[in-house]
Amino acid sequence: MIFFRHLAVRLGNSILLLLAVIVLNFILIHSAPGDPAEVIAGEMGGATIEIIEEIRSRYGLDRPLWTQVVIYVRQIAGGDLGYSYYFNQPVSSLILRRIPPTLLLMIFSLASAAIIGVVLGVISSYAPHSVPSHLITFFSLAGYAAPVFWTGLMLMLLFGRFCPIFPVSGMFDIVAGHHGFAYVWDVLRHLALPSLTLILLNAAQFSRLSRASMLESLSTDYVRTARAKGLNERRVFLVHALRNALMPVVTMAGLQFGPLLGGAVVVETVFNWPGLGRLVFDSILRRDYPVLLGILFISAMMVILANIVTDALYRLIDPRVRGGPK
Amino acid sequence: MTDSLVKNFLTVRDLWVSYPSRAGQDCFTAVKGVGFDIPQRRTMGLVGESGSGKSSTALAVMRLIRASAGSISLGGVELTSLTGRALRAQRPKFQMIFQDPASSLNPRQRAVDILTEPMHLCGLGQKSQRIEMARELLAQVGLSSSSLMLFPHQFSGGQRQRLVIARALATRPELVVADEPVSALDAAVQAQILNLLGSLRDNFGLTVLFISHDLGVVQHACHEVGVMYRGLLIERAPTEKLFSAPAHPYTWALLSASVTDWGLREALKTIFGSGLENGVAADPDQKEKAARKKSLTPNFETTQPVSSTRSITKSIKWAISGCLKESGGQILNPRLSEDGSEGCNFLQCPLAEEKCRTQEPVLTEFEPGHLSRCRLAAEIRRQGQAVLELASSPAFGQMTAAA
Amino acid sequence: MVLAVENLFIHGPSSSGPVAVVESLTLALPAATTLALVGESGCGKTITALSIMGLLPPGFFITSGSVKLGGEELTFLSKTELRQRRGKSMAMIFQEPMTALNPVMTVGRQITEVLLTHRVCPPSQARDKAIALLGQVGLKEPEKRFSSYPHEFSGGMRQRVMCVMAICANPQLIIADEPTTALDATVQAQILELLRELQSQSGAAILLITHNLLAASILADRLTVLYAGSVMETGPTAAVLNSPAHPYTRGLLGSQPRLRLGRDALCGIPPTLAAISGQVPPPGRRPLGCAFFSRCPQALKDCRDNRPHPVSKGPEHQAACFR
Incomplete structure (x- = not known):
C-alpha cells in the first residue's frame, strides 16, 4: 500500500519534471542561431522573400516565443507532437517508427554490459591483486576512456575489412525476408557491432563498481558469520556476498539509461542504425525543431520512467527499504 | 533535606517528544510527560532499557531535537522557546558527551581543531590564546599535549572519549549531558573515565545529566536516579534510597x-x-x-x-x-x-x-x-x-x- | 577434553614486520563446562577465538603451538577440513548482532542453511526444526520470526538467533565472542543464562570471550585472564574472584563499579574507583619482561626483564607473577 502511494507521488513529480523539460528545451532550441524558415526554403531549392515569409507564418515561426511555448505545450497535452519541417510527416509517427530499433539497441546493450561487467567484476574480486584482475581493470578502463565514435569506427574497420563476420551498416538486409526467423537472425547480426560499441563503453563502469561492491561485501560481519557456519566458499561468495553487492549495481544500471541514450546517438550515426539517435543527428543539422522537441520529450520520458522502475526494483530487492521496521 | 534551598539548575516539566510518522505508521511518542529537577552541582542519572526514551530526553534537553511539548529551563532561562541566535547564545552553557567516541568525532579534524572550534564559535579568547587553552584542556583530561596534532583514529578508545569530554568542556559549560559516556568502552577503561568525570565535575562545579543502561555505573556516579519505561518516568529517588529498595x-x-x-x-x-x-x-x-x-x-x-x-x-x-x-x-x-x-x-x-x-x-x-x-x-x-x-x-x- | 590449546603463538602484521599478538597461550576446556577468556581490547582474545575456528584474517598466522578439538589437531588440517568442522563441531557467536546477520535473507533461511549444509536433518524437516529452535531460545511466535528479516529484530533477539545458528548442528564447542557487549546491561544476563541453559541441554563446552570479569562470572566455571597476549591468571571462577592472585586481576576487580543493594546501598560509595592507570601496550611494543610491568602497582625490579612463569596458587589455580 505504501509502495503504491510512493509510486503515485513519483509519477506526479515526473509530470512536473517533464513539463519543465519541454519548456526549457523549447526556449533553448529556439534561441539557437539559424532560421528554420530559410533552411526549409533552401531545401526546396531557393525561394523569394515572400515564400520564406509564408513558410514562417505557416509554421507559426513569426509569433513571439512565449506564445509559441504555450501553443506547443497545449499541443503535446493533446497528443500532437507537431509536424516535421523536413519529412513533412507528423512527428509522432516519425518517432514511433524509430523507437523500436533504439530500444532494442539500448536494452540489449545495457543488459549485456551489466551482465558482462558484473561477471568480470566478481571474477576480479575473487583474487583482487592477481594478474587477471589487473587485466580486467586495464581493458575496462580502455573501453571507457576511448571515445564512442572511435570505438565504433575501429570495430567497423576490424569487422568490415579484416574479419567480415558482422555487417557494419544498417539494421537489416533488403534481400532477407521481413518475417520469421531469418529476419530475426538478420537483425541480430546487424545488432552485433553497434551494441558491442556501447557494451565496451559501459561494461567498464559495471565491472569497477561490482568489484568494489563485492570487496566491501566480502569484508562484512555477515560474510564472516557465513564462513563460521561452515558454508563452502562458493555459497558464501555467490549467495551471501553477491546478493548484497548487487544493490548498488542495480541503481547504477538505472542511472546509465540516460547517458546510454546519448551514446546511442553517436553509435546509430556511425553504423547507420535506423533509430532515434540517427533522427536526432539529422534533425539538428536540418534545424527540424518539431522533431527535435518531440525526441527530447520522448527521451526525457523514457529516462524518467527508467529511473522510476529502477527505484521500484531497488525497493523490492532490499527488504530493509521495503517496509518500516517493527 | 535542604534541597529546596539549593537552586534548581535544570528544570524539566512535562516533556513530550514525538517522532514524525514514517510512511504507513503513526508518529511514535518516545517521551511522555517527563519532569525532573537537577539542583546545581548535582548529578542525575536516567536509566532504562533501549527504547525507554532516555536518549530522546537527553537530546530534547540539549535542543538537538524539538520537544513537542513541555518546558526546559536552564538556570532560569526557558530553552524551549528559544531559536536561532538566542539559542546559540545559550549553547556554551550546556554541552553533550556522546556514547560512541569513534563516530562522534570528525575523523578529518585534528585534536586541536576539535577543541578550538567550539571556543571560536562562542567567541572565547583570542586566536592565539585558544591553542594554549586547548593544551590545558588536554592536560585536565589526562592527555599529553603532544596529542594536539593527532587525528581521532590515532587515539585508543579510552583516549578518544577523553577527547570528547575535553571538547564538551571547551566552552566552560555549566550543564553537561552525558549520553552513555562509558558504554562503548572496556570495563577496565570505564573506571578511568568515570573517575575523570567525577573529578572534573567537582573541579568545575558541573551539573550533570547522566544517561545509562548500566545500574552499577549509575549508582557510582549519580546523586539521584530516575527510571524510565516506555517514555514514562516511573520512579525517581536519591541513589541510596533507590538502590536500598526500589518502589516499582x-x-x-x-x-x-x-x-x-x-x-x-x-x-x-x-x-x-x-x-x-x-x-x-x-x-x-x-x-x-x-x-x-x-x-x-x-x-x-x-x-x-x-x-x-x-x-x-x-x-x-x-x-x-x-x-x-x-x-x-x-x-x-x-x-x-x-x-x-x-x-x-x-x-x-x-x-x-x-x-x-x-x-x-x-x-x-x-x-x-x-x-x-x-x-x-x-x-x-x-x-x-x-x-x-x-x-x-x-x-x-x-x-x-x-x- | 573438548578443547586443548597448548603454548599457542599467533603473529600478526605491523608496520615493522610480523609481531607476536598472542604468546604462549594454554587453555583446557572439558565438555559441559565454560571457560571465560577475559581481557581488555587489544589483548588478543578475539584473535585466539578466530584462530581456533580457522578464520584468521589475512596477515595473521599460528606460528607455533597446538590446538586440539576433541583430540584432533586443528593446525594440521587443510582449509576444507577445517571448514567441514566449522558450524558442526565448533560454532561461533559474534559480538555485533546488528551486523552479523545477512540483511537480505530471512532469518529462517539463514538457520536452515546450517542444518542443510551439515546434514543435521532431512531437508523436509529443516523448517520445522528451525522453528522449534527459535521457540526454544525464547522467541515468541517462532513461525513469524522464521520468515522475518534481521532488521525487524531487536539486538537481544538477534543474538538469540545467532545462538540458534550456533547450536543447531550440535557442536562440541561454542565460542561466544563478547556476545553481550553490544547489548543493554539488562539483556546481558538473559543471554548468558540462555547460553547456560543450552549448554546443560547439549553438553557443549563454551569458550566465553569478554572484557567484563563480573559478567563472566554468571556463566563461567573457570576464568583465564589475558593481558597483552599472555595469560596472567587462570583458575576456578570462585577462586579467581575471591582470592585473585595477580595484580592485574585485582586491578580489574577493583575497578568495576559493583551494584550494592539493600543496606549496602546506604553506606557511602567511594568517590573514585580503583582504576588501573595507563593503557594496554599494542603488539610490537610489549616489554621484555612481564607484560603488565609498566602499570603494576606491585612491580619488582625483576619483573621488567624476566617473564614470570605460571605459579600454582591453589587447586587448579595459577598466576604468572613473581609475588
Missing part, C-alpha cells in the same frame, strides 16, 4: 537482570519476575492474556523459564511469605481482569492487580524524596527489602548452594 516492579526487574550473584537473582526473579522487553516478547499476545485471566494461580514467569530449579523457587517464595507475615504483609498476587488502556503501561508486571489495569498511575511522592508511579509502591519496597534480607542470610546461601 520494573525497577526491581532491571536490578535483578544486573545482579551477578545467582542466588540473589533467582530470589528477585521469583518475586518480581523478569518482565523486561528486549529479547523476548514485548507484548504478551492475546492468548496469553486470556489464559492469565482464566487461571487462578498467579503466573510469576513472564518468559519461558530458563532456570530449571523449580524447587528453589518454591522455597524462596515460602521463605519470603514467612518473613512478610511477621511484619504483617503478604506476597502480592496478581489477579488480572479486563485489559484497560488507561491502566499502568507495564503490561508484564507480575504483581498487577485489577485496579492496576483501570486506574491511571500517577507519579506520587509516597515517601519524602522518593517518587513512584506504582500504586503499591510502599508494599513493593517492603517486599523487596524482605527479599534482600533473605538473600544476605546464611540460610539462603546454603539453600542456593544446593542448586
Whole structure:
C-alpha cells in the first residue's frame, strides 16, 4: 500500500519534471542561431522573400516565443507532437517508427554490459591483486576512456575489412525476408557491432563498481558469520556476498539509461542504425525543431520512467527499504 | 533535606517528544510527560532499557531535537522557546558527551581543531590564546599535549572519549549531558573515565545529566536516579534510597537482570519476575492474556523459564511469605481482569492487580524524596527489602548452594 | 577434553614486520563446562577465538603451538577440513548482532542453511526444526520470526538467533565472542543464562570471550585472564574472584563499579574507583619482561626483564607473577 502511494507521488513529480523539460528545451532550441524558415526554403531549392515569409507564418515561426511555448505545450497535452519541417510527416509517427530499433539497441546493450561487467567484476574480486584482475581493470578502463565514435569506427574497420563476420551498416538486409526467423537472425547480426560499441563503453563502469561492491561485501560481519557456519566458499561468495553487492549495481544500471541514450546517438550515426539517435543527428543539422522537441520529450520520458522502475526494483530487492521496521 | 534551598539548575516539566510518522505508521511518542529537577552541582542519572526514551530526553534537553511539548529551563532561562541566535547564545552553557567516541568525532579534524572550534564559535579568547587553552584542556583530561596534532583514529578508545569530554568542556559549560559516556568502552577503561568525570565535575562545579543502561555505573556516579519505561518516568529517588529498595516492579526487574550473584537473582526473579522487553516478547499476545485471566494461580514467569530449579523457587517464595507475615504483609498476587488502556503501561508486571489495569498511575511522592508511579509502591519496597534480607542470610546461601 | 590449546603463538602484521599478538597461550576446556577468556581490547582474545575456528584474517598466522578439538589437531588440517568442522563441531557467536546477520535473507533461511549444509536433518524437516529452535531460545511466535528479516529484530533477539545458528548442528564447542557487549546491561544476563541453559541441554563446552570479569562470572566455571597476549591468571571462577592472585586481576576487580543493594546501598560509595592507570601496550611494543610491568602497582625490579612463569596458587589455580 505504501509502495503504491510512493509510486503515485513519483509519477506526479515526473509530470512536473517533464513539463519543465519541454519548456526549457523549447526556449533553448529556439534561441539557437539559424532560421528554420530559410533552411526549409533552401531545401526546396531557393525561394523569394515572400515564400520564406509564408513558410514562417505557416509554421507559426513569426509569433513571439512565449506564445509559441504555450501553443506547443497545449499541443503535446493533446497528443500532437507537431509536424516535421523536413519529412513533412507528423512527428509522432516519425518517432514511433524509430523507437523500436533504439530500444532494442539500448536494452540489449545495457543488459549485456551489466551482465558482462558484473561477471568480470566478481571474477576480479575473487583474487583482487592477481594478474587477471589487473587485466580486467586495464581493458575496462580502455573501453571507457576511448571515445564512442572511435570505438565504433575501429570495430567497423576490424569487422568490415579484416574479419567480415558482422555487417557494419544498417539494421537489416533488403534481400532477407521481413518475417520469421531469418529476419530475426538478420537483425541480430546487424545488432552485433553497434551494441558491442556501447557494451565496451559501459561494461567498464559495471565491472569497477561490482568489484568494489563485492570487496566491501566480502569484508562484512555477515560474510564472516557465513564462513563460521561452515558454508563452502562458493555459497558464501555467490549467495551471501553477491546478493548484497548487487544493490548498488542495480541503481547504477538505472542511472546509465540516460547517458546510454546519448551514446546511442553517436553509435546509430556511425553504423547507420535506423533509430532515434540517427533522427536526432539529422534533425539538428536540418534545424527540424518539431522533431527535435518531440525526441527530447520522448527521451526525457523514457529516462524518467527508467529511473522510476529502477527505484521500484531497488525497493523490492532490499527488504530493509521495503517496509518500516517493527 | 535542604534541597529546596539549593537552586534548581535544570528544570524539566512535562516533556513530550514525538517522532514524525514514517510512511504507513503513526508518529511514535518516545517521551511522555517527563519532569525532573537537577539542583546545581548535582548529578542525575536516567536509566532504562533501549527504547525507554532516555536518549530522546537527553537530546530534547540539549535542543538537538524539538520537544513537542513541555518546558526546559536552564538556570532560569526557558530553552524551549528559544531559536536561532538566542539559542546559540545559550549553547556554551550546556554541552553533550556522546556514547560512541569513534563516530562522534570528525575523523578529518585534528585534536586541536576539535577543541578550538567550539571556543571560536562562542567567541572565547583570542586566536592565539585558544591553542594554549586547548593544551590545558588536554592536560585536565589526562592527555599529553603532544596529542594536539593527532587525528581521532590515532587515539585508543579510552583516549578518544577523553577527547570528547575535553571538547564538551571547551566552552566552560555549566550543564553537561552525558549520553552513555562509558558504554562503548572496556570495563577496565570505564573506571578511568568515570573517575575523570567525577573529578572534573567537582573541579568545575558541573551539573550533570547522566544517561545509562548500566545500574552499577549509575549508582557510582549519580546523586539521584530516575527510571524510565516506555517514555514514562516511573520512579525517581536519591541513589541510596533507590538502590536500598526500589518502589516499582520494573525497577526491581532491571536490578535483578544486573545482579551477578545467582542466588540473589533467582530470589528477585521469583518475586518480581523478569518482565523486561528486549529479547523476548514485548507484548504478551492475546492468548496469553486470556489464559492469565482464566487461571487462578498467579503466573510469576513472564518468559519461558530458563532456570530449571523449580524447587528453589518454591522455597524462596515460602521463605519470603514467612518473613512478610511477621511484619504483617503478604506476597502480592496478581489477579488480572479486563485489559484497560488507561491502566499502568507495564503490561508484564507480575504483581498487577485489577485496579492496576483501570486506574491511571500517577507519579506520587509516597515517601519524602522518593517518587513512584506504582500504586503499591510502599508494599513493593517492603517486599523487596524482605527479599534482600533473605538473600544476605546464611540460610539462603546454603539453600542456593544446593542448586 | 573438548578443547586443548597448548603454548599457542599467533603473529600478526605491523608496520615493522610480523609481531607476536598472542604468546604462549594454554587453555583446557572439558565438555559441559565454560571457560571465560577475559581481557581488555587489544589483548588478543578475539584473535585466539578466530584462530581456533580457522578464520584468521589475512596477515595473521599460528606460528607455533597446538590446538586440539576433541583430540584432533586443528593446525594440521587443510582449509576444507577445517571448514567441514566449522558450524558442526565448533560454532561461533559474534559480538555485533546488528551486523552479523545477512540483511537480505530471512532469518529462517539463514538457520536452515546450517542444518542443510551439515546434514543435521532431512531437508523436509529443516523448517520445522528451525522453528522449534527459535521457540526454544525464547522467541515468541517462532513461525513469524522464521520468515522475518534481521532488521525487524531487536539486538537481544538477534543474538538469540545467532545462538540458534550456533547450536543447531550440535557442536562440541561454542565460542561466544563478547556476545553481550553490544547489548543493554539488562539483556546481558538473559543471554548468558540462555547460553547456560543450552549448554546443560547439549553438553557443549563454551569458550566465553569478554572484557567484563563480573559478567563472566554468571556463566563461567573457570576464568583465564589475558593481558597483552599472555595469560596472567587462570583458575576456578570462585577462586579467581575471591582470592585473585595477580595484580592485574585485582586491578580489574577493583575497578568495576559493583551494584550494592539493600543496606549496602546506604553506606557511602567511594568517590573514585580503583582504576588501573595507563593503557594496554599494542603488539610490537610489549616489554621484555612481564607484560603488565609498566602499570603494576606491585612491580619488582625483576619483573621488567624476566617473564614470570605460571605459579600454582591453589587447586587448579595459577598466576604468572613473581609475588
